[in-house]
Amino acid sequence: MWNKIKHYWQLLWHPSIHFSLGFLTIGGFIAGIIFWGGFNTAMEFTNTETFCIGCHEMRDNVYNELQNTIHFSNRSGVRAKCSDCHVPHDWTDKIARKMQASKEVWGKLFGTINTREKFLNKRRELAEHEWARLKANDSLECRNCHNFDYMDFTAQSQRAAQQHSTALASGEKTCIDCHKGIAHELPDMSGVEGW
Amino acid sequence: MNKKRLLFPALLLIAIAVFAEESITTLRPNQAITEEAEPPSMANVVNTDIRQERNYPMQPPVIPHKIRNYQVDLNTNKCMSCHSRERTQASQAPMVSVTHFMDRDGNFRAEISPRRYFCLQCHVTQTDSPPMGKNQFKDMYEVIETNKN
Numbered sequence: 311m312w313n314k315i316k317h318y319w320q321l322l323w324h325p326s327i328h329f330s331l332g333f334l335t336i337g338g339f340i341a342g343i344i345f346w347g348g349f350n351t352a353m354e355f356t357n358t359e360t361f362c363i364g365c366h367e368m369r370d371n372v373y374n375e376l377q378n379t380i381h382f383s384n385r386s387g388v389r390a391k392c393s394d395c396h397v398p399h400d401w402t403d404k405i406a407r408k409m410q411a412s413k414e415v416w417g418k419l420f421g422t423i424n425t426r427e428k429f430l431n432k433r434r435e436l437a438e439h440e441w442a443r444l445k446a447n448d449s450l451e452c453r454n455c456h457n458f459d460y461m462d463f464t465a466q467s468q469r470a471a472q473q474h475s476t477a478l479a480s481g482e483k484t485c486i487d488c489h490k491g492i493a494h495e496l497p498d499m500s501g502v503e504g505w
Numbered sequence: 506m507n508k509k510r511l512l513f514p515a516l517l518l519i520a521i522a523v524f525a526e527e528s529i530t531t532l533r534p535n536q537a538i539t540e541e542a543e544p545p546s547m548a549n550v551v552n553t554d555i556r557q558e559r560n561y562p563m564q565p566p567v568i569p570h571k572i573r574n575y576q577v578d579l580n581t582n583k584c585m586s587c588h589s590r591e592r593t594q595a596s597q598a599p600m601v602s603v604t605h606f607m608d609r610d611g612n613f614r615a616e617i618s619p620r621r622y623f624c625l626q627c628h629v630t631q632t633d634s635p636p637m638g639k640n641q642f643k644d645m646y647e648v649i650e651t652n653k654n
Contacts, residue, residue, distance in 0.1 A: 498579075
């Protein structure tokens with residue numbers, strides 16, 4: 311066994327006998343493009359709404375609730391899909407989140423939230439994960455669309471302008487501190503700050 | 506005898522029917538039952554944040570802002586995240602009145618009474634739509650003034 315591994319290891323460091331340099335370099339380059347592109351395409355597919363609501367856990371619970379909210383149905387027709395809020399847009403952060411999501415595959419396989427009751431019982435825990443994530447990255451996924459620098463306070467209601475120009479502007483609060491439950495229903499909120 | 510007894514109620518019924526036909530406006534006025542009416546456009550919720558005058562002292566104040574997707578259920582009460590006693594300093598929203606802390610025996614409790622929990626039972630938003638019918642409500646001072654003369 312050990313000899314076999316040694317054999318292949320040494321083979322890697324020898325010049326090729328059967329294949330030309332051109333085949334190896336150009337072929338390697340093309341194969342690289344295909345693999346890299348394929349990898350990213352596959353990963354992009356896991357960011358689509360069709361993929362997310364392919365499972366009944368998402369379709370019947372969170373997706374169903376999203377449909378009534380302003381992030382789904384509104385006057386201007388701009389709308390957020392699951393990954394816009396739940397997956398970072400930057401590549402490295404995205405990979406990190408995708409690795410975390412392997413836990414969700416586990417949950418799917420073992421039916422952690424495969425009934426409405428199980429989902430409702432687990433909702434507080436799941437929500438807390440998302441609140442913690444958005445709190446930690448200063449509501450990055452909100453800010454991908456809602457840029458503070460371009461907010462026109464005069465176009466906001468008095469109440470909104472008041473809060474955004476003070477608490478948000480000073481960095482004392484971040485989006486998720488006040489805007490919990492804007493896209494999905496809330497769990498039992500007892501003990502959550504501000505509720 | 507029996508016929509006479511029946512006559513009066515029958516006449517009354519006919520009179521009511523004739524009267525009702527003239528006076529009752531349905532939700533589909535002058536609209537043939539076979540045709541579909543053009544629905545009026547959806548009204549916008551008033552979002553001025555300016556407190557509205559009450560028409561009488563006991564009137565539940567109306568909500569001067571949007572409340573779309575505000576969750577009020579077993580899990581949480583979104584209204585109370587601004588209007589509860591503990592939150593008013595941060596939010597600068599008016600606190601729910603003390604009557605909301607009373608149970609049905611008139612005792613004051615620490616928490617909002619369950620019978621006052623569902624805000625929208627009494628407090629509602631306003632829209633910018635024109636009133637559907639003529640409103641003949643008179644402010645009590647107006648009533649006093651008219652009765653003086």
